[in-house]
Amino acid sequence: MADIQNTVHKVAPAKPKNVRSHLLIAQLIVLLAVLPYLANLFGQPALVSLATRIIILAIAAASLNLIMGYAGLASFGHAAWYGLGGYVVGILYRHSVTGDPLFGLPIGSDQMLITVPAAILIAGLFAAIFGSLSLRTSGVQFIMITLAFAQMIFFFFVALKAYGGDDGLIIRRRNALPGLDTRDAMVWYWICLGVAILWYALLSRIVASRFGRILVGVRQSERRMAAMGVRTYPYKLVAFVIAGMGGGLAGALMANHMRFVSPDMLHWTQSGEFMFMVILGGAGTLLGPAFGAAVLIGLETVLAAWTEHWQVILGPILVLAILFTRGGLSGLVRLVRGGRDD
Amino acid sequence: MMLDVQGLQAAYGASQVLFDISLQVGEGECVSLMGRNGMGKTTTIRTVMGLLEAKAGGIAFLGQPITGLAPEAIARRGIGLVPEGRQIFSTLTVRENLVATSADRRNSAKPWTLQRVFDLFPRLHERQQQWARTLSGGEQQMLAIGRALLTNPRLMILDEATEGLAPVIRAEIWKCLETLKAEGQSILVVDKNVSVLRRLADRHVVIEKGRTVWSGDGAALDRDLEKVHTYVGL
Numbered sequence: 001m002a003d004i005q006n007t008v009h010k011v012a013p014a015k016p017k018n019v020r021s022h023l024l025i026a027q028l029i030v031l032l033a034v035l036p037y038l039a040n041l042f043g044q045p046a047l048v049s050l051a052t053r054i055i056i057l058a059i060a061a062a063s064l065n066l067i068m069g070y071a072g073l074a075s076f077g078h079a080a081w082y083g084l085g086g087y088v089v090g091i092l093y094r095h096s097v098t099g100d101p102l103f104g105l106p107i108g109s110d111q112m113l114i115t116v117p118a119a120i121l122i123a124g125l126f127a128a129i130f131g132s133l134s135l136r137t138s139g140v141q142f143i144m145i146t147l148a149f150a151q152m153i154f155f156f157f158v159a160l161k162a163y164g165g166d167d168g169l170i171i172r173r174r175n176a177l178p179g180l181d182t183r184d185a186m187v188w189y190w191i192c193l194g195v196a197i198l199w200y201a202l203l204s205r206i207v208a209s210r211f212g213r214i215l216v217g218v219r220q221s222e223r224r225m226a227a228m229g230v231r232t233y234p235y236k237l238v239a240f241v242i243a244g245m246g247g248g249l250a251g252a253l254m255a256n257h258m259r260f261v262s263p264d265m266l267h268w269t270q271s272g273e274f275m276f277m278v279i280l281g282g283a284g285t286l287l288g289p290a291f292g293a294a295v296l297i298g299l300e301t302v303l304a305a306w307t308e309h310w311q312v313i314l315g316p317i318l319v320l321a322i323l324f325t326r327g328g329l330s331g332l333v334r335l336v337r338g339g340r341d342d
Numbered sequence: 343m344m345l346d347v348q349g350l351q352a353a354y355g356a357s358q359v360l361f362d363i364s365l366q367v368g369e370g371e372c373v374s375l376m377g378r379n380g381m382g383k384t385t386t387i388r389t390v391m392g393l394l395e396a397k398a399g400g401i402a403f404l405g406q407p408i409t410g411l412a413p414e415a416i417a418r419r420g421i422g423l424v425p426e427g428r429q430i431f432s433t434l435t436v437r438e439n440l441v442a443t444s445a446d447r448r449n450s451a452k453p454w455t456l457q458r459v460f461d462l463f464p465r466l467h468e469r470q471q472q473w474a475r476t477l478s479g480g481e482q483q484m485l486a487i488g489r490a491l492l493t494n495p496r497l498m499i500l501d502e503a504t505e506g507l508a509p510v511i512r513a514e515i516w517k518c519l520e521t522l523k524a525e526g527q528s529i530l531v532v533d534k535n536v537s538v539l540r541r542l543a544d545r546h547v548v549i550e551k552g553r554t555v556w557s558g559d560g561a562a563l564d565r566d567l568e569k570v571h572t573y574v575g576l
Contacts, residue, residue, distance in 0.1 A: 213442040217431045224429050227391055228443035229417030229493050 025287075032193055036186040045185070049257075052189045054297045055196045056253045061277035061289035062203055063246025067239050068275065069283035070207060072219030073135075076143045077150030078274045081127055081244040083266030085119035085251025087157060090169035090261035092118060097172075112175035112182065112256070119252035120245045126153075127244020128237070135236050138222075147268055154266040168262025175256050182256070192253055196290075199246060204286055206242065215239055219284070279322060282330025291329040295321075343405070344369050344497050344528050345390070345421075350399035351552075352389040358397070359385045361552040365530075367497060372519070372529040374543035376536065378575040382552040383532045384426050387501045391423055392416045404496070418447055422495025426502045426532075428482040430489070432475035436466055439474050439485055444492035459488040462518060480511030487518065497528045504533060516542065534574050540564070548573045 032051075039047035060082050067073040092115050095101075095108025102108065109115055134145040158166050174182040181187050206212050217225045218232050225232050255261040264270070273296070281292025299317060303310035325332040343366050350363040360382050367373045377383050388394040390401055392413040401409045408416050417423065431439050437456070446453040460467035463484040469477060474485060483503060490498055500519070504512040516538050523529060523542065533539060539546065546563050548556040550573050556566065563570060 210442055213434055213438045216433055216438075217442055220431050220433055221429070223393065223413065224425070224431070225443065226413040227393060227417055227423050227425065228489065229414055229445060229447075230443055231414050231418075 029197060033190070036189055048185050048189050050297070050301060052185075052192050052257055053254075054294050055189075055192045056250050056257060057274075057277065057297060058290040058293040059196050059199050059253070060247050060250035061274050061281070061293050062200060062286075063243040063250065064274045065278045065283060065285075065289045066203060066206065066215075066246070067236075067243045068278055069285065069288070070212060070219060071215040071236060071239050073236060073240070074143050074275070075134075075146040075240070075243070076268065076271050076275070077130070077134075077146035077148075078243070078247050079266050079268065079270035080130070080150035080153045081123040081247025082251040082254070082270065082274075083157070083261075083263070084123045084126055084153065085248030086255035086261040086265045087163070087169070087251075088119035088122050088248070089115045089175065089252045089255040090171055091163055093171045093175070094163065094169060110173065110175050112177040115175050116249065116252045119248045121248075123248020123251065124241050124245040127241045127247075131237050131240035131244070135233060135240060147271070150266065150271060151268060154263050154268070157263045157266060164262070166263060168260060168264070171255060171259045171261065174259060188257070192257070195249070195253065199249065200286065200290070203246075207286065211235065211238070216284075276318065280318060280328050282328030285327070285330040288328055288330040291333075295329060343367070344371070344403065345530065346400075346402040347386070347390065348400045348402075350386065350389060350401065351397040352385055352394050353397050354385075354394070359552050360389065360397075362554065363399070363549060363552065364554045365547040365557065367528055367530050370526045370528055371545065372523045372531065372543045374539040374546045375530060375532045375549065376534060376539065376546060376570065376574050377549040378534070378573070381549050383549060384501055385552075386549065387423070387426075387499055387530075387532060390416075390499070391421065417493065418445075420448060420494075420496035422490035422493045422498045424483075424486045424490045424498070424500040424503055426505065428479075428486045430474045430477075430482050430485050432473070434474055435471055436474055436477065436485055437470040440466070440470075440488055440492050443489060446494045448494060448496065450494050454491045454494050456492070459491055462491075462521065463488055478511075480507050480514065483507060483511070483515060484518075487515070491522075495527075497530060498522070499530045499532070501532045503531065504535065536563075536567075536570060536574055540567075546570070 035051055036048045039045055060078065064075065064078045067075055091102070092107065092109045096110045099108065130149045134142060134149060137145055157163070163169050174188065176182060177191065180191065182191065214225065214230060214235050218236065222232050251265060254265070277292035277296050278289050280296060281290065282288030299314055300310065303313050322328065327334065345367040347363060347365045350360055351358065352360040363382065363386050365373065365375065375383055375386065385394060389396050392411050396409050400407060403419055403421065408419065431442070434442060440456060440459060465481055466484055466488055469481065474482065477485060487503070504515050507515065519529060519531065519542060531539070531543065540560060540563055545559050546557065547554055548570055555573060556570060558566065
């Protein structure tokens with residue numbers, strides 16, 4: 001030990017700041033902020049709506065990534081929170097228009113500052129209830145039970161004729177936000193971008209915290225964490241609820257964006273799409289889900305404009321991308337930059 | 343008595359591994375658990391930690407039965423484990439490994455802090471931002487010990503802490519255990535190095551085919567050294 005004990009603390013204890021990464025993120029934000037101008041400049045205004053959709057889906061995918069990528073909990077029911085968020089906006093809008101009471105109360109709103117937090121809370125509440133049960137299982141059982149819960153909610157809304165059933169609900173006007181014209185596509189884009197930046201910043205803080213590091217430890221070995229005295233269940237449940245709230249937030253924004261909500265938002269294929277975004281972009285990386293959402297939706301759009309059999313082309317592209325990019329697109333970016341994985 | 347194991351039996355499915363294990367660790371005591379490979383040393387530790395269900399027998403910690411408790415509940419009562427094969431969290435940095443599971447559940451007068459661990463293992467201080475998987479075997483072992491210390495355990499269990507390490511690193515680990523013992527830390531150390539354990543431990547327990555076959559203090563070990571060597575396979 002003598003040689004070690006006598007060694008002075010040569011290396012500075014502070015974590016070296018990854019200036020390059022921060023700079024890259026800042027550049028990305030600037031690029032995204034001016035994107036509507038660029039789209040108009042190049043005569044592609046439809047790009048703004050597409051980019052808004054990608055940004056919203058990136059919020060949902062990043063939320064799933066918290067539990068799937070960091071904690072290793074492959075939830076196949078993430079669309080449930082996404083759809084619930086959408087329906088909260090739709091139902092509140094419907095009641096604000098008709099003036100009908102909801103549960104005997106004069107509830108109804110078309111104000112974004114009410115509907116979006118309500119969507120987040122309701123999605124979080126349901127995630128807490130279903131998560132408390134499903135997190136008692138693991139592995140394939142967990143995947144199946146989350147899928148089953150999500151399908152329960154899907155069929156509930158299919159059967160809910162009061163709110164459109166299979167046909168869904170139309171939201172004639174986007175929710176209002178004081179001082180901003182949400183009907184303007186560019187303004188709406190910037191609102192969604194701002195929300196996404198805040199959500200990603202929050203997730204970044206969560207992941208870097210002790211809580212986030214415990215989630216990473218749980219992914220590697222839950223038993224080992226337990227042997228160190230960590231009760232893993234509350235950590236997993238809180239992460240599950242945060243992910244649910246993120247799904248609800250994305251759903252609320254998407255309902256406003258599309259001005260429509262239907263059980264399709266809750267369907268298992270939507271959950272699968274979120275999982276695909278996470279895996280394609282790089283599970284367990286902060287920006288991976290955003291890359292995944294952008295590439296998946298981008299490819300879908302480009303290929304769908306080219307041929308009606310676009311899935312036949314998209315499928316192999318995605319399989320190859322996942323097979324040959326270790327760690328998804330984020331892994332590919334790291335490889336090109338010569339960096340290390342997180 | 344801090345840890346009291348009586349007539350412990352355990353099995354992996356239908357294959358019984360422990361038949362009758364008894365051992366005790368007192369406050370501030372260092373006890374060695376010796377035996378050849380495959381005799382049940384690690385299984386004993388796994389059973390004490392609740393990672394394997396006890397079939398029969400009793401385990402008490404600080405006078406309270408802990409048999410059948412979940413691993414986290416046992417660890418939270420004050421048992422810190424340095425598992426066989428280190429088992430550090432490779433996807434976390436050295437610092438994150440230490441901080442993630444740290445706790446001071448007993449409000450110690452002199453709790454283990456990151457700084458104290460870095461003082462004990464300056465190499466960890468130097469490498470605190472490195473991914474744990476990039477550490478050498480010896481450094482990983484130091485990390486595993488530091489991680490266990492940061493849970494401020496009343497009893498520390500080290501399972502084959504020097505296994506597979508270079509002699510110079512082993513010497514560092516043994517020196518570290520001597521330091522901990524001098525500070526009054528209760529230790530149960532599983533190893534096969536009789537000569538070092540003779541010097542380090544206050545009492546010794548030898549197991550053979552899942553049974554405690556010999557136990558005694560340092561003087562008894564000196565008397566029965568040949569017998570113990572036979573059991574340990576040296």
